Amino acid sequence: MKTKSNIERILESGGFVVTSECGPPRGADPEVIRSKGALLKGVVDAVNVTDNQTSVVRMSSFASCILLKEMGFDPILQMVCRDRNRIAIQSDILGAAALGINNMLCLSGDHQKFGDHPKAKNVFDMDSIQLINTVKTMRDEGRFVEGEEVKGKPMLFIGAAENPFADPFEIRAARLAKKVKAGVEFIQTQCIYNVEKFERWMEMVRVRGLHEECAILAGVTPFKSAGMARYMKNQVPGMDVPDEMIEGLKGIPKEKQPEEGIKICVETIQRLREIPGVRGIHIMAIEWEEKVAEIAKAAGLLPRPQLT
Amino acid sequence: MIVGNRKSFEEILEMIKPYKKILLLGCNECVTVCSVGGEREVGVLASELRLWSAKEGQELEIREHTIERQCDHEYIDQIRPFVGDYDVILSMACGAGVQYVAEKYPTKPVFPTINTTFLGVTLEQGVWSERCQGCGTCILDKTGGICPIARCAKSLLNGPCGGSSNGKCEVDKETDCGWQLIVDRLKELGRLDLYEEIIPIKDWTTSRDGGPRKRVREDTRL
Numbered sequence: 126m127k128t129k130s131n132i133e134r135i136l137e138s139g140g141f142v143v144t145s146e147c148g149p150p151r152g153a154d155p156e157v158i159r160s161k162g163a164l165l166k167g168v169v170d171a172v173n174v175t176d177n178q179t180s181v182v183r184m185s186s187f188a189s190c191i192l193l194k195e196m197g198f199d200p201i202l203q204m205v206c207r208d209r210n211r212i213a214i215q216s217d218i219l220g221a222a223a224l225g226i227n228n229m230l231c232l233s234g235d236h237q238k239f240g241d242h243p244k245a246k247n248v249f250d251m252d253s254i255q256l257i258n259t260v261k262t263m264r265d266e267g268r269f270v271e272g273e274e275v276k277g278k279p280m281l282f283i284g285a286a287e288n289p290f291a292d293p294f295e296i297r298a299a300r301l302a303k304k305v306k307a308g309v310e311f312i313q314t315q316c317i318y319n320v321e322k323f324e325r326w327m328e329m330v331r332v333r334g335l336h337e338e339c340a341i342l343a344g345v346t347p348f349k350s351a352g353m354a355r356y357m358k359n360q361v362p363g364m365d366v367p368d369e370m371i372e373g374l375k376g377i378p379k380e381k382q383p384e385e386g387i388k389i390c391v392e393t394i395q396r397l398r399e400i401p402g403v404r405g406i407h408i409m410a411i412e413w414e415e416k417v418a419e420i421a422k423a424a425g426l427l428p429r430p431q432l433t
Numbered sequence: 434m435i436v437g438n439r440k441s442f443e444e445i446l447e448m449i450k451p452y453k454k455i456l457l458l459g460c461n462e463c464v465t466v467c468s469v470g471g472e473r474e475v476g477v478l479a480s481e482l483r484l485w486s487a488k489e490g491q492e493l494e495i496r497e498h499t500i501e502r503q504c505d506h507e508y509i510d511q512i513r514p515f516v517g518d519y520d521v522i523l524s525m526a527c528g529a530g531v532q533y534v535a536e537k538y539p540t541k542p543v544f545p546t547i548n549t550t551f552l553g554v555t556l557e558q559g560v561w562s563e564r565c566q567g568c569g570t571c572i573l574d575k576t577g578g579i580c581p582i583a584r585c586a587k588s589l590l591n592g593p594c595g596g597s598s599n600g601k602c603e604v605d606k607e608t609d610c611g612w613q614l615i616v617d618r619l620k621e622l623g624r625l626d627l628y629e630e631i632i633p634i635k636d637w638t639t640s641r642d643g644g645p646r647k648r649v650r651e652d653t654r655l
Contacts, residue, residue, distance in 0.1 A: 288595030362603035
């Protein structure tokens with residue numbers, strides 16, 4: 126065991142991991158984080174905190190993680206390469222570890238064009254794979270990117286995201302292999318709606334044995350409505366939503382659509398759990414955190430293991 | 434070549450407002466090839482300015498002149514005999530040209546008429562596309578001859594990101610995903626093995642990040 130991460134501890138004991146996420150507010154009110162956190166209490170093993178997702182300025186992931194930590198959660202610090210160079214990134218890694226954050230998710234980050242500050246200059250001093258390696262080198266070798274010694278190693282469990290549905294499909298497992306080589310220990314995938322395509326990706330992952338070198342947590346997001354499903358398909362980069370799923374939702378009265386969205390999500394989780402190599406579920410209920418408990422319960426993911 | 438876009442007529446007018454005698458200086462290199470600052474474009478802008486001055490009843494004297502290069506002092510020296518007759522030089526060269534002309538005539542205002550945009554190629558008549566960002570350490574041997582720094586919106590050295598869809602970039606559906614191009618080309622070359630290698634974090638000291646760059650070749654100096 127390398128860290129105090131709940132994810133690592135559950136994986137080590139052969140357990141199945143459940144994570145969810147908390148999107149910080151576009152303001153300084155800590156109560157937003159606390160009330161979202163309250164909805165996830167006892168339901169998940171660790172909580173992702175997004176880092177200015179879709180390039181919209183929000184309360185920092187770092188600060189929000191600390192608020193959740195104070196509530197007893199094991200937060201996952203998401204960090205994107207868009208906004209920080211290697212100096213700032215490594216500094217935040219040290220700070221996070223010092224304040225008891227145990228997990229980090231290494232991401233490239235959405236392009237700033239999608240957000241509320243499209244005129245910003247982006248950084249991308251490193252990419253997500255190099256970021257994984259940066260954390261790994263700091264933690265395991267006690268060295269910074271350019272070779273100097275780290276005095277007091279940051280004991281973070283290292284995660285990354287992977288989108289099994291992005292193109293070119295044939296190199297998606299190869300890209301995951303690069304993340305593994307760089308030192309990634311867990312992967313949270315993009316929201317899965319097309320389970321068949323995800324199974325094909327997992328097949329490629331298993332052929333390379335990558336599922337044994339890192340834990341794959343399959344991502345799901347419940348639809349609130351047919352409109353949301355359509356939006357995800359057409360507007361969110363790299364999202365694969367089968368047409369029949371959208372049509373199915375459209376055929377249901379509007380007031381019943383949220384219920385159907387939850388039902389689809391629960392069924393998806395049950396199918397994903399059966400896929401060899403899937404070690405956990407990552408539930409991203411976007412601005413719908415109150416449904417995570419219901420989904421986890423219906424999918425048979427509760428109770429969560431009690432860790433001491 | 435260096436590619437640019439001409440500034441709007443209004444922006445140029447705003448710059449030259451206080452002046453009456455204008456030397457409109459074209460450049461016969463890159464900006465001529467990308468149709469933005471050569472002899473022809475000098476003529477077009479001069480006509481626009483003359484029409485405006487006639488319409489507005491503003492006194493304006495314009496001399497059109499195009500030199501071989503605005504990035505070499507021997508050509509810039511050619512305007513020395515008459516540069517004193519003008520209040521302002523409107524350079525139609527790239528940013529390097531504008532600055533070098535200004536450097537050579539320290540008492541003369543020199544203004545840009547184009548926005549210098551990128552190092553690129555001519556895709557077809559009237560269409561240019563970026564290929565290089567002059568980072569100072571070329572890795573094209575590792576990426577199938579396609580530059581991820583110039584052609585990936587995030588300059589990812591180990592792409593593509595999760596936003597690559599149907600060969601296009603998440604930033605703009607008209608823009609090719611640089612990493613899709615790299616993967617396709619490596620496949621074509623039978624070198625997908627290169628994709629498996631992690632490209633390490635880059636040393637940006639050779640790029641703009643290292644400060645203004647200068648190259649000296651002792652063997653060619655006089």
